[in-house]
Amino acid sequence: MALATAGIAATVGTASPAAAGELTFWTWRQEDRPAYAELFRDFTRQNPDITIRFEAFAAENYNTILSTALAGGKGGDVIHARAYGGIEQFARAGYLMPLDAANVPELANLPADALAAETLRSDNRVYAVPFASQTLGILVNRDAFAKAGVTLPDALDWDGFLAVCRQLKAKGVTPIANGTATAWMDEVFAGVVTAPFIGPALVEDIRAGRTTFEDPRYTAALAKLLDLRESLPPGYTGVDYPTAQQLFISGRAAMFVGGSFEIANFRKQNPKLALDFIAPPSPKPGEPRPVPKFYDGGYAVNAKGADTADALKLVRWMGTPAFGDRLVALLGNISPIKGVRVEDPLLAKVQQLNANSLPYVMAVYFRYETPTGSELLQNGVQRMMAGNVTPQQVGVDLTQGIAKYYAPFRK
Amino acid sequence: MTASPPRRGAAAAHRRWRRRAWVAFLLAPAAFTMLAFVVWPMLSAFGYAFEAFDGLVAVRFAGLANFGDVLADHATWHALGHNLIVFAGLMTVQNGLAYLLAFALLKGLPGHRVHQAIVFVPVVLSAVIVGFLWKLFLHPLFGLVNVLTGLLGFAPHPWLGDESTALGAIIGVNAWHWIGFPTLIFLAGMQRVPRETMEAARLDGAGDWVLLTRIVWPLIGPSVTIVFILTFIGSFNWFELPYVMAGLTGSPGGATDVLGLLFYRTAFGTVSSSIQDFGHGSALAVLMFVFIAVVSAFALRMLRRREIEL
Numbered sequence: 001m002a003l004a005t006a007g008i009a010a011t012v013g014t015a016s017p018a019a020a021g022e023l024t025f026w027t028w029r030q031e032d033r034p035a036y037a038e039l040f041r042d043f044t045r046q047n048p049d050i051t052i053r054f055e056a057f058a059a060e061n062y063n064t065i066l067s068t069a070l071a072g073g074k075g076g077d078v079i080h081a082r083a084y085g086g087i088e089q090f091a092r093a094g095y096l097m098p099l100d101a102a103n104v105p106e107l108a109n110l111p112a113d114a115l116a117a118e119t120l121r122s123d124n125r126v127y128a129v130p131f132a133s134q135t136l137g138i139l140v141n142r143d144a145f146a147k148a149g150v151t152l153p154d155a156l157d158w159d160g161f162l163a164v165c166r167q168l169k170a171k172g173v174t175p176i177a178n179g180t181a182t183a184w185m186d187e188v189f190a191g192v193v194t195a196p197f198i199g200p201a202l203v204e205d206i207r208a209g210r211t212t213f214e215d216p217r218y219t220a221a222l223a224k225l226l227d228l229r230e231s232l233p234p235g236y237t238g239v240d241y242p243t244a245q246q247l248f249i250s251g252r253a254a255m256f257v258g259g260s261f262e263i264a265n266f267r268k269q270n271p272k273l274a275l276d277f278i279a280p281p282s283p284k285p286g287e288p289r290p291v292p293k294f295y296d297g298g299y300a301v302n303a304k305g306a307d308t309a310d311a312l313k314l315v316r317w318m319g320t321p322a323f324g325d326r327l328v329a330l331l332g333n334i335s336p337i338k339g340v341r342v343e344d345p346l347l348a349k350v351q352q353l354n355a356n357s358l359p360y361v362m363a364v365y366f367r368y369e370t371p372t373g374s375e376l377l378q379n380g381v382q383r384m385m386a387g388n389v390t391p392q393q394v395g396v397d398l399t400q401g402i403a404k405y406y407a408p409f410r411k
Numbered sequence: 412m413t414a415s416p417p418r419r420g421a422a423a424a425h426r427r428w429r430r431r432a433w434v435a436f437l438l439a440p441a442a443f444t445m446l447a448f449v450v451w452p453m454l455s456a457f458g459y460a461f462e463a464f465d466g467l468v469a470v471r472f473a474g475l476a477n478f479g480d481v482l483a484d485h486a487t488w489h490a491l492g493h494n495l496i497v498f499a500g501l502m503t504v505q506n507g508l509a510y511l512l513a514f515a516l517l518k519g520l521p522g523h524r525v526h527q528a529i530v531f532v533p534v535v536l537s538a539v540i541v542g543f544l545w546k547l548f549l550h551p552l553f554g555l556v557n558v559l560t561g562l563l564g565f566a567p568h569p570w571l572g573d574e575s576t577a578l579g580a581i582i583g584v585n586a587w588h589w590i591g592f593p594t595l596i597f598l599a600g601m602q603r604v605p606r607e608t609m610e611a612a613r614l615d616g617a618g619d620w621v622l623l624t625r626i627v628w629p630l631i632g633p634s635v636t637i638v639f640i641l642t643f644i645g646s647f648n649w650f651e652l653p654y655v656m657a658g659l660t661g662s663p664g665g666a667t668d669v670l671g672l673l674f675y676r677t678a679f680g681t682v683s684s685s686i687q688d689f690g691h692g693s694a695l696a697v698l699m700f701v702f703i704a705v706v707s708a709f710a711l712r713m714l715r716r717r718e719i720e721l
Contacts, residue, residue: 085685089466090466181572233552235569236551238570238573367683386573
């Protein structure tokens with residue numbers, strides 16, 4: 001079965017014929033269909049000769065479907081591409097059209113770090129217009145706190161945070177909804193909690209290869225996760241992402257370590273939810289509380305699309321502040337486009353937190369080759385939280401895994 | 412008036428030709444489907460296994476390098492070890508119980524026809540439904556299994572979140588899902604054992620255990636062969652159930668990682684690793700194919716030798 005699957009996947013393209021004047025937009029975000037219907041209506045109003053068909057695919061299979069389609073000369077005219085390592089193979093294969101100031105002047109509306117997320121390292125060219133930044137932090141169910149009679153201080157340090165968790169638990173509320181059964185959430189969990197302990201200096205040292213993940217500052221930060229085991233749901237090693245979400249939304253848990261991408265979804269599931277978003281606690285009182293941040297993907301043009309001129313028109317429009325305003329309002333995501341208005345108070349707070357942010361280390365720097373830093377960290381944190389390895393061993397495994405392709409980590 | 416011999420021969424040849432054309436016509440759709448969706452992709456995958464990919468594009472002939480990389484990768488052997496555990500677990504738990512169940516059904520106890528149907532019902536469910544259902548049953552917070560073990564005084568346990576129980580739990584679910592299939596095969600084999608043989612053994616004082624181990628077991632060789640071979644192939648192609656219950660990474664901490672998941676991750680990437688590598692993925696698929704084909708052929712040969720003609 002695997003053998004036939006490999007052969008089929010590597011050779012067969014998915015047909016997606018579009019009518020004249022119709023562009024197809026491919027994405028993994030099925031949940032955004034209504035929002036994009038509105039966005040594309042705006043575009044068609046301004047460009048009456050172009051309509052756009054929204055085609056969504058399962059997130060976990062999106063890359064497979066996209067790559068097979070592109071290899072067969074098919075695929076959407078405009079493609080929702082992932083960022084960092086996720087866009088490289090598509091760009092390197094020549095499937096995406098390079099974007100520059102000449103064909104997409106709106107790139108000037110985007111900050112340098114957002115464009116870097118959609119840049120192919122080998123030719124230093126941009127291949128997609130970044131669509132959203134995601135900020136990681138702690139989502140707070142204010143109702144759960146109120147019901148338990150527990151106050152969350154504004155100036156939150158590590159000891160204060162642990163005290164809050166103990167108070168919540170004493171009142172019968174699970175302090176933190178997260179479990180460790182869903183691997184990618186473990187990276188989010190570790191990324192958020194360790195960010196203030198790691199700080200920008202250590203991130204830069206790791207990126208530059210001046211130190212490794214065996215650095216005691218890094219492993220000490222990882223060890224902080226172990227302090228939170230008592231605050232997670234019972235049997236947390238078997239609690240998966242959907243369960244954690246429901247625990248939080250229902251108020252059985254008071255906090256959820258996640259990303260700004262959860263806000264719209266949580267509100268949709270429980271419109272009455274008194275939701276807040278805070279930065280992780282600082283190591284000591286008064287110290288900085290940075291949040292991890294990354295760019296989630298971008299809008300790319302299929303180089304072999306039937307009508308690249310129209311596709312470029314659409315992508316240019318997706319780089320305008322007008323589009324950014326609508327995206328923020330409809331999707332509840334933070335648009336990286338300069339000058340975008342964020343009227344929602346909670347999203348505005350997230351945007352403020354971005355002023356003191358760190359790169360989401362593994363996604364931004366170590367997702368270009370395998371084993372990716374993300375895979376290694378997820379696996380390591382899952383095992384560490386289950387008590388099967390130490391933080392130091394996680395640091396060793398991370399360093400040795402990444403050393404396979406990152407020369408500075410080779411001793 | 413009769414047709415001359417040459418004309419009779421021509422008519423017969425024409426009939427033969429028509430018959431062959433008709434057979435070819437009936438076979439064509441199935442043959443085309445097999446060629447297009449099985450044979451050709453398999454041959455393509457063989458080709459990709461010898462190529463180095465840069466992203467999604469094959470850039471050069473790599474010889475056996477992909478195979479060497481796959482065989483040198485600790486993850487391959489780690490996953491293979493789990494496949495072996497799965498095979499051993501299914502042979503003992505699933506097929507062992509199926510053998511006992513088949514014997515119980517053979518005895519024609521009251522209600523055996525209903526039980527025969529009940530045992531087979533899970534087989535018709537899709538692996539996705541079974542996996543999702545059992546994920547809920549095994550849930551650490553509200554799962555039925557913990558409720559039942561709680562009644563017996565045991566503390567709740569994260570069955571799928573504990574490295575020591577996750578693989579065993581999924582093997583157990585697989586056994587629940589598929590037990591009806593080997594049960595029916597064993598039962599069919601047992602029904603072919605001559606009644607006189609069984610009665611003669613009974614007259615000689617043989618109990619159920621002796622019948623099961625000394626009389627029935629040697630005489631249902633063909634059924635055992637089929638069950639063994641299918642279990643072997645199923646164990647080393649295992650994908651759906653661990654994918655649904657443990658995810659592509661073989662959570663927790665790789666404790667449920669098997670070759671099928673590793674192949675998928677290598678060839679198509681994951682949410683956290685969007686890197687697709689058709690060269691190494693195809694090499695792994697080829698190695699899996701060769702391993703399964705060779706061992707199955709060898710096992711088939713060995714098992715056929717112990718079969719007794721009834």
